[in-house]
Amino acid sequence: xxxxxxxxxxxxxxxxxxxxxxxxxxxxxxxxxxxxxxxxxxxxxxxxxxxxxxxxxxxxxxxxxxxxxxxxxxxxxxxxxxxxxxxxxxxxxxxxxxxxxxxxxxxxxxxxxxxxxxxxxxxxxxxxxxxxxxxxxxxxxxxxxxxxxxxxxxxxxxxxxxxxxxxxxxxxxxxxxxxxxxxxxxxxxxxxxxxxxxxxxxxxxxxxxxxxxxxxxxxxxxxxxxxxxxxxxxxxxxxxxxxxxxxxxxxxxxxxxxxxxxxxxxxxxxxxxxxxxxxxxxxxxxxxxxxxxxxxxxxxxxxxxxxxxxxxxxxxxxxxxxxxxxxxxxxxxxxxxxxxxxxxxxxxxxxxxxxxxxxxxxxxxxxxxxxxxxxxxxxxxxxxxxxxxxxxxxxxxxxxxxxxxxxxxxxxxxx
Amino acid sequence: xxxxxxxxxxxxxxxxxxxxxxxxxxxxxxxxxxxxxxxxxxxxxxxxxxxxxxxxxxxxxxxxxxxxxxxxxxxxxxxxxxxxxxxxxxxxxxxxxxxxxxxxxxxxxxxxxxxxxxxxxxxxxxxxxxxxxxxxxxxxxxxxxxxxxxxxxxxxxxxxxxxxxxxxxxxxxxxxxxxxxxxxxxxxxxxxxxxxxxxxxxxxxxxxxxxxxxxxxxxxxxxxxxxxxxxxxxxxxxxxxxxxxxxxxxxxxxxxxxxxxxxxxxxxxxxxxxxxxx
Numbered sequence: 001x002x003x004x005x006x007x008x009x010x011x012x013x014x015x016x017x018x019x020x021x022x023x024x025x026x027x028x029x030x031x032x033x034x035x036x037x038x039x040x041x042x043x044x045x046x047x048x049x050x051x052x053x054x055x056x057x058x059x060x061x062x063x064x065x066x067x068x069x070x071x072x073x074x075x076x077x078x079x080x081x082x083x084x085x086x087x088x089x090x091x092x093x094x095x096x097x098x099x100x101x102x103x104x105x106x107x108x109x110x111x112x113x114x115x116x117x118x119x120x121x122x123x124x125x126x127x128x129x130x131x132x133x134x135x136x137x138x139x140x141x142x143x144x145x146x147x148x149x150x151x152x153x154x155x156x157x158x159x160x161x162x163x164x165x166x167x168x169x170x171x172x173x174x175x176x177x178x179x180x181x182x183x184x185x186x187x188x189x190x191x192x193x194x195x196x197x198x199x200x201x202x203x204x205x206x207x208x209x210x211x212x213x214x215x216x217x218x219x220x221x222x223x224x225x226x227x228x229x230x231x232x233x234x235x236x237x238x239x240x241x242x243x244x245x246x247x248x249x250x251x252x253x254x255x256x257x258x259x260x261x262x263x264x265x266x267x268x269x270x271x272x273x274x275x276x277x278x279x280x281x282x283x284x285x286x287x288x289x290x291x292x293x294x295x296x297x298x299x300x301x302x303x304x305x306x307x308x309x310x311x312x313x314x315x316x317x318x319x320x321x322x323x324x325x326x327x328x329x330x331x332x333x334x335x336x337x338x339x340x341x342x343x344x345x346x347x348x349x350x351x352x353x354x355x356x357x358x359x360x361x362x363x364x365x366x367x368x369x370x371x372x373x374x375x376x377x378x379x380x381x382x383x384x385x386x387x388x389x390x391x392x393x394x395x396x397x398x399x400x401x402x403x404x405x406x407x408x409x410x411x412x413x414x415x
Numbered sequence: 416x417x418x419x420x421x422x423x424x425x426x427x428x429x430x431x432x433x434x435x436x437x438x439x440x441x442x443x444x445x446x447x448x449x450x451x452x453x454x455x456x457x458x459x460x461x462x463x464x465x466x467x468x469x470x471x472x473x474x475x476x477x478x479x480x481x482x483x484x485x486x487x488x489x490x491x492x493x494x495x496x497x498x499x500x501x502x503x504x505x506x507x508x509x510x511x512x513x514x515x516x517x518x519x520x521x522x523x524x525x526x527x528x529x530x531x532x533x534x535x536x537x538x539x540x541x542x543x544x545x546x547x548x549x550x551x552x553x554x555x556x557x558x559x560x561x562x563x564x565x566x567x568x569x570x571x572x573x574x575x576x577x578x579x580x581x582x583x584x585x586x587x588x589x590x591x592x593x594x595x596x597x598x599x600x601x602x603x604x605x606x607x608x609x610x611x612x613x614x615x616x617x618x619x620x621x622x623x624x625x626x627x628x629x630x631x632x633x634x635x636x637x638x639x640x641x642x643x644x645x646x647x648x649x650x651x652x653x654x655x656x657x658x659x660x661x662x663x664x665x666x667x668x669x670x671x672x673x674x675x676x677x678x679x680x681x682x683x684x685x686x687x688x689x690x691x692x693x
Contacts, residue, residue: 054629060465067473086629087640092624096625099540110629298449
């Protein structure tokens with residue numbers, strides 16, 4: 001009996017291994033062709049495919065844009081069935097792909113994933129992404145400036161064509177025009193503003209994404225610019241000493257913060273609540289159109305406005321990628337290409353749909369396309385596109401972010 | 416006397432209202448609020464934006480409710496089939512290694528599901544069970560089965576073997592002994608276990624998410640991104656819908672259990688009458 005079980009499980013294992021090998025061969029042949037073939041062939045292969053797009057699902061505007069604007073068009077124009085799969089966190093996508101990779105699953109159901117930053121780096125380091133596909137997309141070559149630093153790099157990590165830019169985000173500060181007509185436009189002004197308005201400012205405690213970004217602005221302004229941090233953190237010997245003015249600044253304003261700096265909001269959502277209820281006078285966002293959409297939803301007052309720092313603010317790009325084991329790679333390529341079209345990007349820019357900044361290079365658009373994009377009413381709370389674009393700073397790479405977040409706990413939270 | 420019992424009833428209902436209904440009120444208000452700033456007890460104005468989104472066809476809420484109920488239903492049916500013989504063996508027989516069998520069956524209550532699920536995910540991936548309803552049902556069995564077995568065991572403990580012996584002496588075969596003697600007695604235990612099994616299955620997020628890998632979409636899969644850092648109004652609307660789904664399911668079960676006993680009673684009375692006529 002025992003022998004029999006051993007035998008059958010052995011045969012089963014062999015069979016499974018053989019199956020997966022065959023499948024791997026098949027998909028590799030196929031995908032190699034796609035990367036080399038011309039666009040017509042890709043479009044033909046894509047017709048009739050079912051494409052699953054795995055992405056964060058916690059915003060009704062974004063969900064609706066995909067379900068009601070994009071999906072019907074994909075069906076009509078390309079015969080592609082686009083299904084959005086809601087995720088709680090992009091990290092979950094990476095974990096799932098890691099498991100699939102470790103057991104050699106080749107017929108994965110994720111065709112498009114929405115990632116950037118740390119998640120992209122983890123996916124790239126572990127070989128979870130398919131290949132250098134973005135240069136194949138006609139809309140990428142036509143409308144995107146592939147050499148721009150925010151397109152070629154994702155939080156300091158070279159993109160290598162593994163992902164295509166979908167949109168951009170930029171850090172803004174948010175205030176209520178009626179309560180504070182002259183908001184602080186630099187860290188120096190912020191320090192005096194905070195002292196004049198004690199209890200009216202705070203920032204979310206890192207590792208909150210937005211709070212951590214605020215601290216990076218302090219770093220840039222108090223330690224003499226971002227250029228010095230373009231190399232890996234390990235290569236700078238006196239990093240501790242260079243960071244010192246940043247900790248000094250944060251400790252100097254601390255006694256004048258909300259609740260005398262005894263505590264910090266644990267997340268941006270909490271700080272937004274404090275702002276919505278009028279307890280603090282400023283909040284911040286890494287999404288320049290979020291304040292406008294909160295006004296539309298009735299959470300923020302009508303007189304809410306956003307502003308930039310005079311020295312510029314951090315910007316980053318979010319990307320779409322195709323996992324190594326996607327079953328419908330041609331469909332994924334056609335879908336991503338469509339999402340990068342001027343029409344889809346213009347619709348995405350409108351706060352009614354989403355309010356996300358375009359990934360396209362305005363210079364490369366035809367005059368009509370550019371007109372359509374600049375005609376989008378961003379709402380009173382959002383700054384004009386040109387003003388945002390003219391004041392962008394590059395992001396820091398993930399190794400710095402880790403050091404800063406740890407340092408904040410030690411130098412600011414504990415003291 | 417009449418007055419006093421009325422007062423007691425009033426008191427009782429206010430307690431029930433406070434404990435059960437009151438916590439839902441803020442959820443309800445938040446789901447329809449448009450501008451709700453801090454010192455105000457009630458929102459300044461109302462909007463059905465959140466409900467419009469949740470109930471609209473494109474958000475996929477109804478298929479997700481269907482998938483949730485389907486999975487909970489299959490899980491509970493399988494649980495009943497597994498738990499009745501298991502409880503029979505555990506509560507009536509003495510055998511070596513019984514403690515081990517019990518420990519294995521009840522382990523999922525004590526061990527955090529996260530630990531087991533990571534391992535299950537890799538195994539299911541190898542077996543090709545991920546992304547299927549079948550795989551999700553299998554994975555839901557582990558956190559639900561212990562409650563089912565426990566509930567049915569309690570029913571078995573109060574059922575003496577004498578009843579079945581008596582039926583056997585009257586000529587009843589194993590099937591009619593089970594269906595006419597044992598099952599009616601187990602029914603309350605099965606109902607209690609089934610309620611727990613349904614509720615636990617409906618509320619699984621992590622297991623469904625990992626094993627279903629986004630291809631099996633239940634209500635918690637839609638709800639979770641909104642609860643953790645998403646839109647509060649939509650999170651509230653989804654939470655209310657979830658509570659409504661769970662309560663409705665339990666209600667349906669309760670009503671069908673009552674019907675079962677009513678029919679049982681009617682058929683026994685009929686049977687007795689027939690006996691008299693003969």
